[in-house]
């Protein structure tokens with residue numbers, strides 16, 4: 319592109335993760351928490367990362383920011399605005415973490431210091447940029463607290479974290495995350511620890527913060543319901559891998575991976591007449607010694623011989639950006655209800671027979 323020419327429509331991703339691997343050295347041997355994860359994040363978009371507990375969501379996020387213990391071996395690449403995060407030195411990382419990439423964790427006390435006043439901590443975060451005077455920072459902290467919905471922010475800024483409710487503490491963390499106008503916000507189960515009655519409000523606050531800062535956001539959750547109204551794209555993780563990626567419509571209306579169907583089946587239906595929940599039975603595999611084949615095979619209602627031998631790779635399954643890691647993804651296009659697939663049991667051989675067609 320020559321200087322002065324109009325910018326092309328395509329935008330550079332703000333974050334590009336490629337083949338990210340995280341292995342922990344444990345007493346029982348190597349534990350592969352993240353296995354070849356690749357994704358990108360467009361400026362200003364909200365990417366929902368979803369999967370059951372233990373699927374590697376947090377580890378994958380923490381690997382980006384150098385937050386894992388020394389027992390973690392990280393390989394692959396994560397390019398953030400042109401800088402490589404994997405292997406980045408401590409000083410350089412300190413200039414990224416909390417400033418250009420801000421985080422909101424499940425437990426607000428991960429980010430808040432119990433012995434300092436809330437307002438002072440937010441001011442501290444503002445001053446970390448090195449360009450704001452103390453008095454202005456204190457003023458800005460109050461205005462950030464106002465913006466995240468803390469009533470009587472000027473007075474409450476002088477409170478200690480324990481004087482805040484859980485919801486207010488998480489709002490304060492969101493205010494702190496906004497402090498340096500980050501380009502990426504990573505929110506890891508930001509409402510999981512909160513009372514259900516305040517979860518929706520705090521999510522709204524988070525989205526408002528994202529919109530205001532125009533940051534791209536990675537919203538990590540075990541609950542597909544949380545991202546339904548918030549994300550534009552979804553990455554489903556299982557056993558350390560991305561097993562399906564796509565737009566919200568791809569994931570909710572035409573999932574191509576039985577695991578995604580299972581997650582959808584675990585959501586309470588909005589349809590009042592249909593109270594059936596069809597959660598996935600069993601639990602995710604141990605990442606210490608993964609057997610060959612599809613890691614979801616022991617729990618999958620569509621498993622057959624090939625699934626036990628060969629692990630499916632993420633591949634295009636339809637529209638742009640829609641990828642799934644299932645040998646038999648195409649068969650799901652014929653099924654429009656998760657409970658139809660997940661109702662299949664050994665006692666119901668009809669469906670199993672139907673699925674037992676010639677292998678592609």
Ligand SMILES: Nc1ncnc2c1ncn2[C@@H]1O[C@H](COP(=O)(O)OP(=O)(O)O)[C@@H](O)[C@H]1O
Pocket residue numbers: 342344349351369370371372373374375376377378387389605
């Ligand atoms: N410090 C660690 N040492 C060893 N294993 C870990 C460590 N942290 C996480 N793990 C393991 O990595 C896997 C992925 O964990 P995590 O990313 O926290 O899952 P999620 O956030 O999806 O619930 C799990 O099997 C977990 O036990």
Ligand code: SF4
Pocket residue numbers: 575576577612613614615616618619620621622625630643644645646647
């Ligand atoms: S590859 Fe086989 S076991 Fe894995 S999700 Fe697809 S059908 Fe199920």
Ligand SMILES: [Mg+2]
Pocket residue numbers: 375376377506507
């Ligand atoms: Mg987690």
